Amino acid sequence: MVLHPFDEAIALHADGPDVFAGHCGAAYWNMVGPFGGVSAATALRAVLQHPALLGEPLALTVNYAAALTQGPFRVLVRAARTNRSTQHWTVELLQTDTAGVTASMLTATVVTAVRRTTWNGSDIAPPPVPPPSSFARSTAPAAVEWFNRYEVRTVAGGIPAIGQELPISEPGGQASLTQLWMRDDPLRDLDHCSLAALADVFYPRIFLRRGQRVPVGTVSMTVYFHVGRAVLCGCGSGFVLGQARAQVYGDGFFDQTAQLWSESGLALATSSQIVYFKD
Amino acid sequence: MVLHPFDEAIALHADGPDVFAGHCGAAYWNMVGPFGGVSAATALRAVLQHPALLGEPLALTVNYAAALTQGPFRVLVRAARTNRSTQHWTVELLQTDTAGVTASMLTATVVTAVRRTTWNGSDIAPPPVPPPSSFARSTAPAAVEWFNRYEVRTVAGGIPAIGQELPISEPGGQASLTQLWMRDDPLRDLDHCSLAALADVFYPRIFLRRGQRVPVGTVSMTVYFHVGRAVLCGCGSGFVLGQARAQVYGDGFFDQTAQLWSESGLALATSSQIVYFKD
Numbered sequence: 195m196v197l198h199p200f201d202e203a204i205a206l207h208a209d210g211p212d213v214f215a216g217h218c219g220a221a222y223w224n225m226v227g228p229f230g231g232v233s234a235a236t237a238l239r240a241v242l243q244h245p246a247l248l249g250e251p252l253a254l255t256v257n258y259a260a261a262l263t264q265g266p267f268r269v270l271v272r273a274a275r276t277n278r279s280t281q282h283w284t285v286e287l288l289q290t291d292t293a294g295v296t297a298s299m300l301t302a303t304v305v306t307a308v309r310r311t312t313w314n315g316s317d318i319a320p321p322p323v324p325p326p327s328s329f330a331r332s333t334a335p336a337a338v339e340w341f342n343r344y345e346v347r348t349v350a351g352g353i354p355a356i357g358q359e360l361p362i363s364e365p366g367g368q369a370s371l372t373q374l375w376m377r378d379d380p381l382r383d384l385d386h387c388s389l390a391a392l393a394d395v396f397y398p399r400i401f402l403r404r405g406q407r408v409p410v411g412t413v414s415m416t417v418y419f420h421v422g423r424a425v426l427c428g429c430g431s432g433f434v435l436g437q438a439r440a441q442v443y444g445d446g447f448f449d450q451t452a453q454l455w456s457e458s459g460l461a462l463a464t465s466s467q468i469v470y471f472k473d
Numbered sequence: 474m475v476l477h478p479f480d481e482a483i484a485l486h487a488d489g490p491d492v493f494a495g496h497c498g499a500a501y502w503n504m505v506g507p508f509g510g511v512s513a514a515t516a517l518r519a520v521l522q523h524p525a526l527l528g529e530p531l532a533l534t535v536n537y538a539a540a541l542t543q544g545p546f547r548v549l550v551r552a553a554r555t556n557r558s559t560q561h562w563t564v565e566l567l568q569t570d571t572a573g574v575t576a577s578m579l580t581a582t583v584v585t586a587v588r589r590t591t592w593n594g595s596d597i598a599p600p601p602v603p604p605p606s607s608f609a610r611s612t613a614p615a616a617v618e619w620f621n622r623y624e625v626r627t628v629a630g631g632i633p634a635i636g637q638e639l640p641i642s643e644p645g646g647q648a649s650l651t652q653l654w655m656r657d658d659p660l661r662d663l664d665h666c667s668l669a670a671l672a673d674v675f676y677p678r679i680f681l682r683r684g685q686r687v688p689v690g691t692v693s694m695t696v697y698f699h700v701g702r703a704v705l706c707g708c709g710s711g712f713v714l715g716q717a718r719a720q721v722y723g724d725g726f727f728d729q730t731a732q733l734w735s736e737s738g739l740a741l742a743t744s745s746q747i748v749y750f751k752d
Contacts, residue, residue, distance in 0.1 A: 252692065252693075252726060252747065253536070253692060253693040253747050255534040255582060255693070255695060257532070257561050257582050257584055259553060259554035259556070259559075259561040260554060260556065274538060274565060274577040274580050275538035275539060275576060275577040275578075275580075277538070277539065280538075280692065280749075282536050282538040282577065282580055284563065284565075284580055286553060286563070297554060298553040298554040298561065299554075301553050301554075301561055301563055301582050302582075303534060303536050303580050303581075303582055303693075305536055305692055305693055305747075307692075307725070307726070307749075309724040309725065310724060310725050311724070312722075312723065312724060312725045312750070312751075312752045313683070313722065313723075313752045314722055314723030314724070315682065315721075315722045315723070316720070316721050316722065317648050317649050317682070317718060317719050317720055317721075318720045318721065369596050370596050403594065403596070404592070413531065413532060413559065413584055413586075414531075414532040414534070414582075414584055414695075414697075416534060416693075416695045416745060418693075418721075418726075418728045418745070418747045420721045420723055420724070420726075420728075421723070421724070422724065439596060440596050441595070441596055441597045441732065441740070441743045442594075442595050442596075442597065442697075442699040442740040442743060443591075443592065443593055443594045443595065444591065444592075444593030444594070444699055444700070445588040445589060445590070445591060445593070445699070445700070445701065446586070446588065446589050446591045447531060447586070447697075447699075449697045449699075449743050451730060451743075451745075453720065461720070461721040464720045464721060464728050464730075464745070466695060466697070466730075466743070466745050468531065468532050468584075468697045470559075470586075471591070472591075473591045473592045
């Protein structure tokens with residue numbers, strides 16, 4: 195059986211108690227390392243594959259310490275605490291270089307929880323945008339292989355052309371807003387791992403805000419999952435509507451908030467991240 | 474010398490390599506454990522007190538695994554990776570119960586970074602609200618001792634009276650918005666630890682959204698720091714303007730986003746958290 199490239203990228207096999215082994219390949223390669231969304235999904239995958247798992251993903255924070263190289267890596271996963279309905283995990287991804295030195299490439303924490311039916315509601319309505327078929331598919335920037343693994347249809351706030359100077363609108367406005375329809379290519383049914391990766395699909399907000407491209411790298415990303423497996427299963431391989439904007443830029447870093455909805459308008463996940471930039 | 478109650482609450486002394494000892498007291502007591510903001514500040518404090526520290530706080534994620542009891546605790550702190558200008562930390566807070574069993578009460582990750590001057594900007598303007606003197610000081614709810622350690626002046630979205638049914642406005646609106654002026658009481662100069670705690674001062678959004686009080690507990694909180702020590706130092710003991718709103722509620726959890734500005738309108742920190750609720 196041929197695995198979907200996403201499943202191949204996040205595949206792990208047990209390599210001892212609390213240890214998994216994986217392999218970083220080329221399918222989701224970014225410019226100097228793998229797409230961060232896949233690394234986040236791999237950290238989550240390790241927890242979901244652990245025999246002591248309780249419940250479903252609730253919160254994921256991933257800190258990117260260094261760019262992985264293509265080749266093998268190990269993931270250390272530990273249940274720091276198991277309560278009646280929640281479980282607290284720590285995750286660390288390690289890689290050994292050609293000199294034989296093992297170093298931490300990523301740290302993460304995950305909270306899993308048993309979901310139960312309660313009152314539900316939302317203070318964020320999905321933006322009223324036309325359906326995916328109304329927009330052309332966005333093409334991958336040169337040398338950004340991972341972007342070919344997603345069908346992205348840009349609704350608003352597309353990546354500016356190099357050298358394009360954008361008018362910078364007033365603070366508090368839509369200066370850094372991007373809205374995208376997106377899904378895996380080839381098609382793949384949505385799950386928590388692919389949803390975590392989708393939260394990282396947005397290109398860096400500073401490109402849009404400043405109308406120019408500068409070196410960037412995500413330092414830390416947090417994803418909150420608002421639905422369980424059953425709801426995600428019901429989404430099939432449908433599009434996800436994502437929206438991202440920046441809040442504050444300064445001292446070489448900016449942050450981003452993001453929201454993800456199903457094609458039918460269900461809030462699936464909310465996310466934030468902080469990103470290094472050079473100017 | 475008498476320590477400020479906040480400094481006493483987060484005080485740690487070295488207890489071996491990568492280990493600190495602290496004590497949980499009554500000054501910031503919440504209903505069934507200490508105020509989560511102080512626990513977050515304690516995790517950050519451990520990193521800042523570590524002899525190997527590089528740079529200043531950039532990102533903090535704290536996962537609340539269980540309620541601390543009053544008494545001694547230990548904090549394990551490890552620099553998982555040190556780069557040229559960033560450093561990745563893992564933190565775990567442990568407490569031993571009366572039966573002699575040691576358990577994890579909190580896990581955290583911290584990224585510290587050397588700040589440098591770059592282009593800066595903001596896509597979030599501070600809301601144009603009247604100065605702190607325009608608002609009365611909010612009084613602590615019964616049995617919430619920690620709230621007495623803060624001078625909070627509620628601008629909008631105050632805590633609803635018990636049994637008060639609020640109109641629930643349409644999604645995407647201001648249904649769960651609270652705005653507060655706040656500072657330590659007694660006065661204390663702002664630093665990254667007190668700023669982390671301020672990010673957790675907002676009462677649970679679901680109280681406001683539903684117009685009723687239900688059992689709640691923060692599960693995970695992330696804070697991004699947008700300024701360094703020098704800027705915080707310049708804020709002295711001035712008020713901080715904080716704003717919080719919820720995004721999504723369901724399956725027993727809701728999330729909150731928050732922004733914190735100095736009295737002069739500088740964006741100091743942005744934050745998110747996910748909170749357990751019972752209904």
